[in-house]
Amino acid sequence: MSTDAITETGLAEAARLVWREDASERTLRRDGRLWTAWTVWIVVVFCVPGVLLLAIEPLTFPAAVICFAHAWAIPWLQARRGARQVVPIGSERSAARREDADERAEGVALGLLGDLVGHAERDLLTDTGLVLQRGQLGAWLVGEQGAFLVRRGTRRVDCWCVRVSELGELPAGDRVAHLLLALREDELGFAKVANLGFSGAAWRVRGHLEERTRPALDAARAEARS
């Protein structure tokens, strides 16, 4: 559709963040590698003392176990944080499950969101609470307070924390619609505005998702592979 209206290129929210580096495939790859390096570093930092303790004195086994537990727990917590920040519609932390949620408004918002997406995406949204959006970078899954990105040709999931600036009492569907529209307007601008909360292997994120949400990640991975 062509419009006679004056249009803006890029996300206005991203243009305001002059101190932030513009997002690009290169910066996303670099940030992914940094996350991998950080995870390896954590594992090494805690495993090496554990192994040394066992080598020096096997009776220090309890202390070594604490070291190994840290090496496992810190990356686990980071992946969990990344997985939880996206908030699918209808999940435990969803606005739709607030005590004061307006059921009618939630229904209206979901209806509009359904209109914004295609048939297959609508079914996925109903089943999983996340909206699948194909982009140039890969396949996005948009939730109420963030989005997952499975970059094209990778097994990595980037977990982005981003939301409507004034949430107020917006219904869950509208929160997702805001993010979806912004993502469609400018994918790289969206990545610039959002905070990267975690980047790592898809299986690390998948394990922290609710059972019903996992098919969305599987669909995004399949999409990113194609």
Next chain:
Amino acid sequence: MGRLIRLDRTGHTTLAEWTEEAGGAEAAIEAFRRELDRGMIASVSHPDGTAEVVRELPLDADLVVMRRPIAGG
């Protein structure tokens, strides 16, 4: 028919509707500008799955959505 809506606590509110035959464009433009002044962002979706930010009401669009800005969490 064109429709201007705002995403808000009710789900969404229809601010204006217009057609070539029945008119309504002027009221829609006025409502559109009022929303921009309030800091809202106007978005028009395209069939290819992209969307576009507009600063003037596209009268040939079927649906114009006014949304709030987003921010990193």
